[in-house]
Amino acid sequence: MALVIAASPPFIIFLLFFVAKLMHLRIINNQHLIKARLPPGPVPWPIIGCIPEMLRRKPTFRWILGWMKEMDTEIACFHFGNVPVIPVTCPAIAQEFLKKQDAAFASRPQSVAAGTFSGGYKTTILSPYGETWKKMRKVLNSEVVSPARHQWLHDKRIMEADNLIRYIYNQSKNFGRVNLRTACRQYTGNVMRRLMFNQRYFVEKIIDDGAPTFREEEHVEALFETLRYLYGFCISDYLPYLAGLDLDGHEKIIKEVHETILKYHEPIIRERIQKWREDDGRNFRVENELEKIEPQDLLDVLISLKDSREKPLLTQEEIIAQTWEIMIAGIDNPANAVEWAMAEMINNPEILNKAEEEVDKVVGIERVVQEQDIPNLNYVKACARESFRLHPLHSFNPPHLSLSETVVAGYRIPKGSHIILSRRGLGRNPKVWDKPLEFRPERHLLSGGNANRCNGFPEEVLLTEPKLRFISFSTGRRGCIGITLGTVMTVMLLARIVQGFLWMKPPELSKICLEESDGDLSLANPLVVCAKPRLPSHLYIPIIKE
Template sequence: MFIEVLVLVDLLYSVIVFLTVQFLVCYLIPKPQRTLPPGPKGWPVVGALPLLGKMPHVVLAQMSIKYGPVMYLKMGTSGMVVASTPDSARAFLKTLDINFSNRPKDGGATYLAYNAQDMVFADYGPRWTLLRKLSNLHMLGGKALDGWADVRKVELGHMLKAMQESSKNGKEVVVAEMLTFAMANMIGQVLLSRRVFVTKGKESDEFKDMVVELMTVAGLFNIGDFIPQIAWMDVHGIVGGMKRLHKKFDELLNKMIKERNLMEFERKDKPDLLDVLMANRDDKNREQLSHTNIKALFLNLFTAGTDTSSSIIEWALSEMMKNPRILKRAHEEMDQVIGRDRRLEESDLPKLTYLQAICKETFRKHPSTPLNLPRVSTQPCEVNGYYIPKGTRLSVNIWAIGRDPNVWENPLEFTPERFLSEKNAKIDPRGNNFELIPFGAGRRICAGTRMGITLVEYILGTLVHSFDWKVCNGVEINMDEAFGLALQKAVPLSAIVRPRLSPKAYLV
């Protein structure tokens, strides 16, 4: 009995000592400070969400002037860090690339992208790697792009012919509608071996409206993404809109794939991307793709492939029409390199240095994704001496970098010549020069970077070379922005075009 009491006393003593040590460690010994990046305090519960307004990229750029290149915002129950300079972007997208290689699971990924079964929102892992590999090999990579060059040439020929007819009738050309029709058919040929819109009309215009709506709602800061406890309320109706839009796209994609399968006997020897994906789906020895994965990937390629490139071309034409000197110099270069007896060919592009400078300047001033696509940290980390917690959302303000006076001289002016100077001539938009990252950088750089640059240079160059561009008398070009995942013009560009090449150049 005495021994048992001694054991009990000893045990009690050990517990008291342990608890005392824990108390001293937890409460009396100073902890190393973990300092978050500076940022606005925001409101109770909702944090900084109400501060962002309707133009978050602009508001965040203004905030960065006060709080610095790495800024932290409390957003509901989670946090968001914003990088606003080339050096801070490099720290996140290159140095800490692997830690920020996943996307947050927000409403866009869930309700638009088939619950992140696509390539854009999928977790960094085997399925994402396979989707990206197959897309590069058969559509987006250099060799694949060369293999589909004839498709781009033919579809662009159809567009030029339609524009020539409009010019004869004195009709305005709505640039965004025209570009969406042509690009959707280019992509349709690669994905499904068919033009998805035979004629420009109601169906193609509705598709354009759906794409714009998707890019708009996917870029909104939805309160339910940041305060999950009230997500079910759908306060602003954003999720309801996403669900309705997803249903439309799902019906359209099912229809496209079904119609393509019915034309199997008409197919040529060259496989399209659907062939490749279906063959992989049936391969039991590899990572498997479902029918939903295929539709989700097609949604990525159709929407991003048409909207981001068309918006850049529309901004470039708008800037050139507002600056006739730039349009004139572009015409002079093209007349010297190509002449007026034939159309521009993709092989001409390396010789058109001023056209390339115009494209770079448009990527700088009007990036198609102003806040890049969001990423999220998988582990806590440190940037510039600041602590970044696990699960922090990352936005890189590409728009702010492109308009930073510490990076660019007279950044609000549209000056292609800046990219002809020795200082900037080697700057390239493919993700290696962080002063100009319109497609992002690192592992999650836009998979369509190479295709996007090719389409912008080739289509913009062809439109500039083929026509003179004018607005109706008394009409001023509106340069206001409409925020979304892609940066649209608030007022679409309409123009009167006049052919400037020999008539034979417009034959399909």
């Protein structure tokens, strides 16, 4: 039979046709890649690429976006060393990367900071695509950010929302002026410490007035510092053979900040692991009797996880690294968005008044805002969305690594490229947004915004932006999995501040200065404003009891 088939002319013709067709398709695909050109970009130097400009024109993100604006392009290619770095400011192109071809860009590049903070890529956000990433993402999805876990942690979040207005109340009562940057950042730090470690402070306090101690301030500042340098255009990330020389000073800062965070995290984690691992992690001894340990916070959850053989699922190093990553994922965006929103709203009292009126209508003045009120606070959420759009803290999203060569928006994207979506560029794109530099929450309430009108009534406003016209929470395989927590923290922070106090600029100022910081996109100066309680006093005083 084999000899008959081999000698059959129709079969041979079919086989030759099939092979020729495959070769033709391969040639066409290769020609498609060959014909496609790289996105426009400055002419690189041999070997080192645009590294001299990267070092000379600090901060690098402003130089990149300035070049793109001058060249009128929404996608570009900057060669740093031999690494193509491709920034994007167009929502449609961004969707091609994170939706249509998401699988090709599902990895992360390695960097000095990412490797250091993640304990050698033992976490979710920073790890390259592979088994470690899959394992840790599964842990987070099922055990950390699931709906059941979110509800389980409700009381801890409310405890810190209560502490927020108690702290501001004490400040406004004694001094009249409140540093809202401190209030916002310490609120997010308090929430994450409470969820992770079940404590607000790193030491016992004799008098708890809601204010942070030096330790909590140092801890939060270190977390924000890690975010400034995490993907901060470090020279050794693009020229690895220079690692250790620290030519731009990044490596020293990264090491010092990492040591500061470990100083606070490690003792708690080591002690808790020892407690759980005693008696095979099932029980601990209290007055000569064995009692079952029940998880009290997320650290307990991570430690108590078991594999199929009933052995600890996570190592101590994985727990330490993942604890840090969960912390940084929750602190920066809510604090920055609310500080900027309040600065804009105080400069525009009519916007602030509308937000106050909405909270009063939905909640009243006889109780404080609770999480169940969030679906009905559309204008407050519109203010938060507008702040995410206009004032992101970070200019670029964490980079995506191209796993294969492909074509996006007609341009060739080489394998190994770093794709960075510009939060600032997307949110301020004049082709997408009318008067993009104006703070106008109403744009998110009208048809075509996030809340489309249905039967004459607006749908619920959400903080997510699936069309990537700006980035509040990223999407795709590397998308943010903590959207529910991030939304709750942001809206509760803004709503409690708006409801609890009357806000005014200091009398010596005609207007709040909205200049940006040199190093990132935060306010150049912390927002310090005057506050006066606007609720009955009994709503502040009982909150002191925990």
